[in-house]
Amino acid sequence: MSLTSSIEEINTVQRRIKISLAPSLVAKAFEEAYRKVQKNAKLQGFRPGKAPLTVIKKFYGDSVRGDVGEQLINKHLFQILKEKNINPIATPVVENMDTAVSDKEFNFTAIVDIMPVIEIKNWKGLTLAANTYEIKPETLTREVDLMRRRHAKTKELAASAKASAGHLASIGHKLYKDGVLLENMDVEDFTVALGFGEIFVDLENSILGMDVGETKKTTITLPENYNDPILAGKAVEFEITLKKLQELAIPEFNDEFCKDVGYDSVSALNAEITARLTKRGTQLRRQKLEGSVMEQLRAANNFEVPPSMVDQVIDGMINELNIEDQKEKKTLLKNADVRKSFRDTAKIKAQNTLILWRIANSEKLEVTDDRIRQHILENAPGSEKWDEKKMIDFIKQVKPRVQENLSFEMALDHVVANGNVTETILALDVQE
Secondary structure, eight states, X not given: OOEEEEEEEEETTEEEEEEEEOHHHHHHHHHHHHHHHHHHOOXXXXXXXXXXXXXXXXXXXXXXXXXXXXXXXXXXXXXXHHHTTOOBSSOOEEEEXXXXXXXXXXXXXXEEEBOOOOOOOSOSSOEEEEEXXXXXXXXXXXXXXXXXXXXXXXXXXXXXXXXXXXXXXXXXXXXXXXXXXXXXXXXXXXXXXXXXXXXXXXXXXXXXXXXXXXXXXXXXEOOTTOSSTTTTTOEEEEEEEEEEEEEEEOOOOSHHHHHHTTOSSHHHHXXXXXXXXXXXXXXXXXXXXXXXXXXXXXXXXXOOOOHHHHHHHHHHHHHTSSOOOHHHHHHHHHOHHHHHHHHHHHHHHHHHHHHHHHHHHHTTOOOOHHHHHHHHHHHSTTGXXXXXXXXXXXXXXXXXXXHHHHHHHHHHHHHHHTSEEEEEEEEOOTTO
């Protein structure tokens, strides 16, 4: 036989394809490659395209060899995949290959990732807890106060002034854990408005009453959700130095202030803040409900994820980082340690995608052009003013990506609609 192949099941989402090509196939590929080179070769003493094959082989043998190996793999690998009804979801990875020699057998092995066969079970009747966030008057007041704070002016204080609410304090601090200095936590100069909840309450209370130039130590317990898991919920000692104090001249909240920041009146600004907070509450509800749904579905449906799919998710996560330097971003994409740090999260994201994709397909959830149009109107600023031609052109441009995202959204909504949801009303915390 001119070609033999074998398929090994590595796991449910990967296959190892081994292919052996007879010398006759290899020789034929070399002849075709040489003739292709011959047509365009310009060698001294011969007219273009007229150099004998023996000469072409002598001058181009090494460069043709690599091309022939690549061509043999591409042609025969995909031929076998088609014959065996194997549908790769990413470019196959050549695990090993022979050096192509025209009178010898050519062997190569490739790893192919395929879509897992999954049937999502137990997605109906989930017990779900959802939070409905209401906007308390004090939350609205706090947002207004923060806006007033951002537009405040400063003025100097007497040298004898002590740190009080309404002051702008410049501080430096060192941080100790169990008496050991945490050098990477040193802050040389940090500005905070006192009385506005910008830092931990216990830390702010320690600053109140201090004199400029004074240094003091205070022990506080960091919150459980502190961004460093090693320090979260732990008692630490701050060594604080008050470097400078200024008085904040907070503007009065009235129509004049609102006009200064771009709104017609107090009621118009309150309405805008309320709408923004309402949207934030809706997003939080969705995020937490989605997290609960997907956690239960992953627990009930365990399956392997193709490594290439996880890698694609990692690429997306790194590309979404706020890094403007493209060279730095490309370096991160190739950094093995960085990719490893993203891998567990990326695997969960890929599992979520496959679960929702399967539900959307099995339930025949269709994303219509009208649904896409509505999505654009809700998310593309100014799109309500577009003419029909511009809207149609934009729908064509974004349709594949938006259609996929909306199908996942519809699948999640479908699961929630078929579940048992218990609503809990909570006050919106704008720091969430």
